[in-house]
Amino acid sequence: MSQDGIDLETSVGYLLKEASSALRAAMEAVLRPLGMTVTHYSCLELLSQRPGLSNSELARGAFVTRQSMNVLLQALERDGYVTRPVEARVGKVLPTQLTPRGRHSLEKATAAVRSVEVRMLSGMTREEQAAASGMLRSIVQSLRTTEGSEQQG
Amino acid sequence: MSQDGIDLETSVGYLLKEASSALRAAMEAVLRPLGMTVTHYSCLELLSQRPGLSNSELARGAFVTRQSMNVLLQALERDGYVTRPVEARVGKVLPTQLTPRGRHSLEKATAAVRSVEVRMLSGMTREEQAAASGMLRSIVQSLRTTEGSEQQG
DNA sequence: TGACTCATGTCAGAAGTCTGACATACGGTT
DNA sequence: AACCGTATGTCAGACTTCTGACATGAGTCA
Numbered sequence: 001m002s003q004d005g006i007d008l009e010t011s012v013g014y015l016l017k018e019a020s021s022a023l024r025a026a027m028e029a030v031l032r033p034l035g036m037t038v039t040h041y042s043c044l045e046l047l048s049q050r051p052g053l054s055n056s057e058l059a060r061g062a063f064v065t066r067q068s069m070n071v072l073l074q075a076l077e078r079d080g081y082v083t084r085p086v087e088a089r090v091g092k093v094l095p096t097q098l099t100p101r102g103r104h105s106l107e108k109a110t111a112a113v114r115s116v117e118v119r120m121l122s123g124m125t126r127e128e129q130a131a132a133s134g135m136l137r138s139i140v141q142s143l144r145t146t147e148g149s150e151q152q153g
Numbered sequence: 154m155s156q157d158g159i160d161l162e163t164s165v166g167y168l169l170k171e172a173s174s175a176l177r178a179a180m181e182a183v184l185r186p187l188g189m190t191v192t193h194y195s196c197l198e199l200l201s202q203r204p205g206l207s208n209s210e211l212a213r214g215a216f217v218t219r220q221s222m223n224v225l226l227q228a229l230e231r232d233g234y235v236t237r238p239v240e241a242r243v244g245k246v247l248p249t250q251l252t253p254r255g256r257h258s259l260e261k262a263t264a265a266v267r268s269v270e271v272r273m274l275s276g277m278t279r280e281e282q283a284a285a286s287g288m289l290r291s292i293v294q295s296l297r298t299t300e301g302s303e304q305q306g
Numbered sequence: 307t308g309a310c311t312c313a314t315g316t317c318a319g320a321a322g323t324c325t326g327a328c329a330t331a332c333g334g335t336t
Numbered sequence: 337a338a339c340c341g342t343a344t345g346t347c348a349g350a351c352t353t354c355t356g357a358c359a360t361g362a363g364t365c366a
């Protein structure tokens with residue numbers, strides 16, 4: 001019991017959560033004046049870079065369930081930010097597109113979010129940023145391996 | 154429009170969210186069989202390492218609002234995992250303590266979470282882990298600076 | 307062709323978290 | 337002492353996200 005708990009001050013997991021929480025809070029702060037949430041923005045940004053993504057693909061990209069993304073997409077469609085075909089051309093997949101209004105709304109949000117990212121990286125050199133990316137990728141990779149397979153049986 | 158959006162594949166912010174999401178999912182997977190959520194566990198772990206924390210302090214430590222933590226604490230108190238004095242000795246602060254039952258429940262959870270953290274760090278050397286900690290701390294520091302002060306006016 | 311598996315879109319209900327608001331208590335200032 | 341800004345605990349309502357469930361369609365295999 002010398003090391004009974006996970007030392008929160010040193011734990012990479014805790015620091016990861018702290019950093020992610022700080023980033024989310026900062027994004028919320030700059031997106032709120034634009035009437036946009038983080039998931040809302042993530043969805044639009046994904047559609048901007050990869051037009052035609054389906055509901056499920058957007059959900060995976062924004063790290064929410066497809067049910068949650070569905071709720072959001074219906075609201076975005078209702079408000080005219082995105083469009084989806086009424087019927088699927090193949091299977092059940094409904095490719096989503098950004099409307100001009102959605103694109104316009106995204107512009108300001110992207111600028112705001114970029115300012116946050118710039119601030120976040122302000123104290124790091126290019127090399128450190130590259131190292132950070134590699135490290136985060138490594139973490140994702142490690143966690144994906146045998147993900148829950150021991151528990152899910 | 155050559156760099157109109159934030160390239161999600163390269164963005165440190167996106168990778169940070171992805172890593173944090175993967176960590177959370179992995180933690181949820183191992184905590185679910187124990188009937189425990191991540192916030193639930195965080196609260197207990199915080200109390201184990203720093204007995205007597207108040208509701209607001211626990212909220213900050215678990216990265217939720219004090220209202221959310223209050224809801225959780227009431228449930229934990231009702232179920233006998235923690236105790237709080239009925240009246241504050243000084244101010245309104247109610248120092249929270251882990252009960253034996255809470256401590257016992259935490260033991261299994263800590264082991265489960267530690268296995269996740271071990272898996273997360275499996276591909277990294279000690280030096281890389283230290284570098285990761287430093288980098289995450291740097292990010293938190295940068296984001297805290299002038300946090301929302303431009304927007305909150 | 308038929309059965310099976312997998313992925314998708316969607317609905318409904320439950321759970322967690324958030325914002326807004328209020329009363330209370332401390333600390334420093336006047 | 338009186339005031340003011342800050343922090344805390346708490347209640348209430350709303351929002352977001354989740355889990356559970358169902359039907360549909362593609363792909364595989366016998």
